[in-house]
Amino acid sequence: MSPAAAGPHDGGMHATTVSVPVPAAPAPASTALIRARDVTRVWGKGHAAQIGVADVTLDVGRGELVAVIGPSGSGKSTLGSMLAGIDVPTSGSLVVGDQRIDQMRPDQLAAWRGGNVGIVFQDFHLLPTLTARENVELALELSGLDVGRRDRRRRATEALGWVGLGPHANKLPAQMSGGEQQRVGIARAMVTRPQLIVADEPTGALDQRNGHAVFELLTGLSSVGTTVVFITHDLTLADAADRVVSMIDGRIESVRERGGLS
Ligand code: ADP
Numbered sequence: 374m375s376p377a378a379a380g381p382h383d384g385g386m387h388a389t390t391v392s393v394p395v396p397a398a399p400a401p402a403s404t405a406l407i408r409a410r411d412v413t414r415v416w417g418k419g420h421a422a423q424i425g426v427a428d429v430t431l432d433v434g435r436g437e438l439v440a441v442i443g444p445s446g447s448g449k450s451t452l453g454s455m456l457a458g459i460d461v462p463t464s465g466s467l468v469v470g471d472q473r474i475d476q477m478r479p480d481q482l483a484a485w486r487g488g489n490v491g492i493v494f495q496d497f498h499l500l501p502t503l504t505a506r507e508n509v510e511l512a513l514e515l516s517g518l519d520v521g522r523r524d525r526r527r528r529a530t531e532a533l534g535w536v537g538l539g540p541h542a543n544k545l546p547a548q549m550s551g552g553e554q555q556r557v558g559i560a561r562a563m564v565t566r567p568q569l570i571v572a573d574e575p576t577g578a579l580d581q582r583n584g585h586a587v588f589e590l591l592t593g594l595s596s597v598g599t600t601v602v603f604i605t606h607d608l609t610l611a612d613a614a615d616r617v618v619s620m621i622d623g624r625i626e627s628v629r630e631r632g633g634l635s
């Protein structure tokens with residue numbers, strides 16, 4: 374009899390039974406990090422209903438960089454907010470990793486966000502009275518992750534070094550250019566080592582050169598396994614993503630595999 378076939382009933386029979394490693398669970402059929410099914414977000418009812426997102430079904434793979442494009446008001450930010458756990462669908466199911474985030478209570482969702490998602494905003498959202506490093510450290514502190522003060526400082530310094538801001542760690546936001554501030558925004562999003570980064574028009578307030586630099590950083594994160602949802606108006610950058618999701622009137626109009634640059 375093979376050791377693997379030994380069941381619990383053999384228990385007392387072999388005094389020297391070696392413990393057999395439990396075989397790993399079969400790999401999941403899909404390596405998707407995000408599984409959205411008929412995700413809908415509406416405000417109000419009946420005639421007055423405002424549709425943010427309607428019936429969005431989408432998988433995003435681990436380490437994939439997906440660009441979301443579409444005209445103003447097409448639902449990009451609403452979708453991004455739900456993927457990031459800032460907002461919740463009114464119907465449909467939304468799984469990120471192994472969690473049904475559409476069914477979480479607000480406190481559960483906040484705790485989940487802290488350990489799983491980094492968010493990058495168009496207008497940076499840095500606290501003006503804190504230095505670059507303090508802004509990044511604060512994100513780690515607020516994440517709810519169990520990281521001591523010294524490690525927070527070390528990880529913040531590391532993240533700022535990674536985005537090329539090591540020498541600027543002690544500057545206040547007002548002492549930095551827009552491009553630098555957004556790199557702090559990226560350091561802040563990555564310092565918790567999230568599986569998912571949602572960036573809502575992160576290059577929207579930047580010139581082309583700085584926009585490219587920010588996009589390169591997001592690409593770099595995706596190449597080491599972070600899933601990145603990149604909302605943008607910049608079609609050149611979108612074309613360099615693994616996939617491009619086009620939205621219109623809250624719905625996905627088309628999904629296109631990488632076809633553009635490189
Ligand atoms: P985008 O980011 O593509 O410009 P949004 O996701 O911000 O679009 O908005 C999609 C639609 O949802 C718009 O019609 C907008 O007016 C509506 N919407 C967004 N947020 C709210 C809200 N809090 N209440 C009512 N309608 C909203």
Ligand code: MG
Binds near residue numbers: 449450451
């Ligand atoms: Mg938007």
